[in-house]
Amino acid sequence: MTTDPYAWIEQSLVTIQRADWYRSVQTLSDRPGATVVLAGREVINFASNDYLGLAGDERLIAAATTAIHELGTGSTGSRLLSGHRELHRELEIAIASLKQTEDAIVFSSGYLANLGAIASVVGKRDLILSDQYNHSSLKNGAVLSGAAIIEYPHCEVVALKTQLSQQRQNYRRCLIITDSVFSMDGDLCPLPALLEMSAEFNCMLLVDEAHATGVIGKTGAGCVEHFGCTGKPLIQIGTLSKALGSLGGYVAGSANLIDFLRNRAPTWIYTTGLSPADTAAALAAIQVVQQEPQRRIQLWRNVEYLKNLMQQQLPHLKLLPTESPILCFQLPSPGDALRVGQHLKDAGIFAPAIRPPTVPTSRIRISVMATHTTEQIEKLVAVLRNTD
Numbered sequence: 001m002t003t004d005p006y007a008w009i010e011q012s013l014v015t016i017q018r019a020d021w022y023r024s025v026q027t028l029s030d031r032p033g034a035t036v037v038l039a040g041r042e043v044i045n046f047a048s049n050d051y052l053g054l055a056g057d058e059r060l061i062a063a064a065t066t067a068i069h070e071l072g073t074g075s076t077g078s079r080l081l082s083g084h085r086e087l088h089r090e091l092e093i094a095i096a097s098l099k100q101t102e103d104a105i106v107f108s109s110g111y112l113a114n115l116g117a118i119a120s121v122v123g124k125r126d127l128i129l130s131d132q133y134n135h136s137s138l139k140n141g142a143v144l145s146g147a148a149i150i151e152y153p154h155c156e157v158v159a160l161k162t163q164l165s166q167q168r169q170n171y172r173r174c175l176i177i178t179d180s181v182f183s184m185d186g187d188l189c190p191l192p193a194l195l196e197m198s199a200e201f202n203c204m205l206l207v208d209e210a211h212a213t214g215v216i217g218k219t220g221a222g223c224v225e226h227f228g229c230t231g232k233p234l235i236q237i238g239t240l241s242k243a244l245g246s247l248g249g250y251v252a253g254s255a256n257l258i259d260f261l262r263n264r265a266p267t268w269i270y271t272t273g274l275s276p277a278d279t280a281a282a283l284a285a286i287q288v289v290q291q292e293p294q295r296r297i298q299l300w301r302n303v304e305y306l307k308n309l310m311q312q313q314l315p316h317l318k319l320l321p322t323e324s325p326i327l328c329f330q331l332p333s334p335g336d337a338l339r340v341g342q343h344l345k346d347a348g349i350f351a352p353a354i355r356p357p358t359v360p361t362s363r364i365r366i367s368v369m370a371t372h373t374t375e376q377i378e379k380l381v382a383v384l385r386n387t388d
């Protein structure tokens with residue numbers, strides 16, 4: 001037989017293309033900000049997770065540059081071997097102080113923080129209850145753990161309770177996992193009700209604050225703070241790569257939990273420590289988050305302004321329920337989403353089409369930044385008005 005064992009890849013790509021599911025990268029140049037240069041042309045940026053505009057901030061750049069000069073570019077090994085620096089510990093202490101938890105541990109990405117935390121705290125004899133709309137890293141962390149997985153309908157606490165009453169007794173430990181801000185929808189998990197469930201059924205509760213840290217809550221500590229749940233027994237995950245403008249992830253929680261992860265989380269033990277530049281930039285970002293609440297206030301002003309304009313001028317848009325700077329409107333098909341995304345881009349607005357399999361229904365996803373001007377927000381609405 002002379003068949004090509006790789007021939008299926010090309011066929012698969014053709015299928016992906018036919019469904020309008022095909023994806024490719026777009027090149028941005030220059031520093032990130034409220035406007036970016038996309039394929040050589042300046043566009044208004046409603047596509048990034050840089051909510052506070054810190055990824056291009058001089059102070060983060062200076063902190064990263066200084067760290068590189070002092071500590072070099074790579075951390076050269078696992079944190080448990082040659083890869084640990086004082087800077088890592090300073091960042092972990094800063095995260096714990098922002099989150100008001102006993103301790104924190106930083107990972108090389110938020111994705112790895114979820115894989116490591118979930119796979120460490122539950123195993124074969126355990127049960128995971130997972131919101132249907134959870135981020136890929138939560139879902140894959142659940143698979144990696146080997147635990148039994150039950151998905152519950154998005155944010156439906158009654159359905160969750162039914163599952164717990166029927167299934168909890170068949171397992172040793174139980175872990176509920178959820179995004180706090182749902183990344184492709186913009187709504188929030190019902191955290192207080194989830195905490196009640198976890199207390200009633202003796203479950204651990206893991207919340208992923210990737211899109212909430214620096215953005216939500218009075219001090220920017222996230223949904224846990226927003227819902228008045230600070231200090232509750234939680235496993236809090238987050239990223240350094242969104243509002244904090246750097247790269248990396250973290251787990252925040254009790255001192256015992258963090259100590260346990262340092263001993264058991266494979267995606268922390270068997271990978272290289274966060275680079276000095278990323279670590280220093282994230283540390284500088286947390287200082288900005290704590291010292292400049294006006295950035296968060298401006299972000300929420302922008303969100304409210306855009307929401308109001310959209311409700312007044314674009315009542316026909318199918319805006320998904322949101323309580324975050326993520327605003328999505330639904331479109332009938334992936335092809336429609338691509339067409340609207342392209343129309344926006346031609347008109348100088350960068351807002352991506354999000355399609356299956358990332359989400360069940362196609363949509364345009366707009367994310368608001370603290371550094372957007374009123375004019376930029378008005379231009380977005382004007383362009384959307386001219387979209388059929």
Ligand SMILES: *Cc1c(COP(=O)(O)O)cnc(C)c1O
Nearest residue numbers: 109110111135183210239241248
């Ligand atoms: C972006 C995101 C992550 C991954 O974080 P990275 O640091 O980019 O790996 C994890 N969870 C959620 C909910 C996210 O939106």
